[in-house]
Amino acid sequence: xxxxxxxxxxxxxxxxxxxxxSFIDGKWKGVILYHLMLEGTLRFNELxxxxxxxxxxxxxxxxxxxxxxELLSRTVFAVVPPRVDYALTRRGESLRPxxxxxxxxxxxxxxxxxERMVLKPLESPPVSRSKFEPA
Amino acid sequence: xxxxxxxxxxxxxxxxxxxxxSFIDGKWKGVILYHLMLEGTLRFNELxxxxxxxxxxxxxxxxxxxxxxELLSRTVFAVVPPRVDYALTRRGESLRPxxxxxxxxxxxxxxxxxERMVLKPLESPPVSRSKFEPA
DNA sequence: ATGGACGGTATCCTTTTCGACACTATAGGC
DNA sequence: GCCTATAGTGTCGAAAAGGATACCGTCCAT
Numbered sequence: 001x002x003x004x005x006x007x008x009x010x011x012x013x014x015x016x017x018x019x020x021x022s023f024i025d026g027k028w029k030g031v032i033l034y035h036l037m038l039e040g041t042l043r044f045n046e047l048x049x050x051x052x053x054x055x056x057x058x059x060x061x062x063x064x065x066x067x068x069x070e071l072l073s074r075t076v077f078a079v080v081p082p083r084v085d086y087a088l089t090r091r092g093e094s095l096r097p098x099x100x101x102x103x104x105x106x107x108x109x110x111x112x113x114x115e116r117m118v119l120k121p122l123e124s125p126p127v128s129r130s131k132f133e134p135a
Numbered sequence: 136x137x138x139x140x141x142x143x144x145x146x147x148x149x150x151x152x153x154x155x156x157s158f159i160d161g162k163w164k165g166v167i168l169y170h171l172m173l174e175g176t177l178r179f180n181e182l183x184x185x186x187x188x189x190x191x192x193x194x195x196x197x198x199x200x201x202x203x204x205e206l207l208s209r210t211v212f213a214v215v216p217p218r219v220d221y222a223l224t225r226r227g228e229s230l231r232p233x234x235x236x237x238x239x240x241x242x243x244x245x246x247x248x249x250e251r252m253v254l255k256p257l258e259s260p261p262v263s264r265s266k267f268e269p270a
Numbered sequence: 271a272t273g274g275a276c277g278g279t280a281t282c283c284t285t286t287t288c289g290a291c292a293c294t295a296t297a298g299g300c
Numbered sequence: 301g302c303c304t305a306t307a308g309t310g311t312c313g314a315a316a317a318g319g320a321t322a323c324c325g326t327c328c329a330t
Binding site for chain 2: 015016017018019020021024025028030031034069070090094095097099101102103105106107110112117119122
């Protein structure tokens with residue numbers, strides 16, 4: 001959650017959009033929330049395996065910020081080796097429609113295979129074909 | 136659209152979430168899209184008035200990035216004083232469910248009035264009340 | 271002639287973010 | 301005695317994002 005963005009959360013309309021973005025902004029928060037929505041509770045290294053490119057340090061940081069935002073809960077078990085569980089809170093769970101909307105748009109519009117991100121061509125353009133023109 | 140974020144758009148699942156975020160990330164993109172969704176075509180200074188805290192430079196930058204991402208179109212009229220219209224493309228329009236999901240969550244969960252952003256308390260906790268207990 | 275509206279650029283600077291790398295502690299297996 | 305797994309922390313530096321300020325040219329109204 002970037003402070004400067006939070007600062008502009010003022011009266012102007014459209015603020016709800018920006019403030020919601022400020023919660024899931026941060027390079028890894030979206031994916032983290034997504035995986036927790038798919039799989040429920042996950043441990044630190046389980047998350048790490050699901051998001052291979054995140055570094056340990058960044059994952060920790062993002063998880064801490066999500067915890068501070070009350071979107072997920074962190075449960076430490078006093079065992080060795082250590083065990084820490086991460087799970088969505090009810091508020092985190094309430095983000096499901098948002099995350100799923102993000103995923104749906106990405107699925108429809110972006111090709112994620114290669115090295116870079118590619119926009120898919122738009123499908124079924126909104127042609128209003130004349131009645132007299134054959135399909 | 137931040138390049139580093141785009142770089143990580145790799146094969147791992149959850150990528151669609153991140154790549155969609157990369158399109159609307161940038162401190163002002165969410166609001167800009169939101170206003171264009173509400174009001175249709177807007178001119179530069181009309182947008183500026185709707186987002187009072189954005190500087191001219193930043194507004195220009197964000198609009199250029201949105202244009203490059205094919206989410207909005209920029210139409211210059213060769214008149215004086217200059218006139219430039221911004222409108223959603225079809226792809227930009229396709230983000231409507233996403234932006235509206237963001238707005239809905241913000242409306243439900245964040246208080247935007249004062250100087251800072253405040254989480255609203257959760258309402259209607261998921262109590263499973265006994266049949267024998269009166270409401 | 272002065273100032274404003276319009277839609278920007280150019281320059282400089284600070285803040286924020288992100289990643290690399292090294293380091294920690296403990297228990298169990300070989 | 302050494303390696304592994306677990307879940308981190310600390311420090312450093314590069315890069316990106318964002319903000320402040322000044323400037324441009326033309327037309328119109330005062």
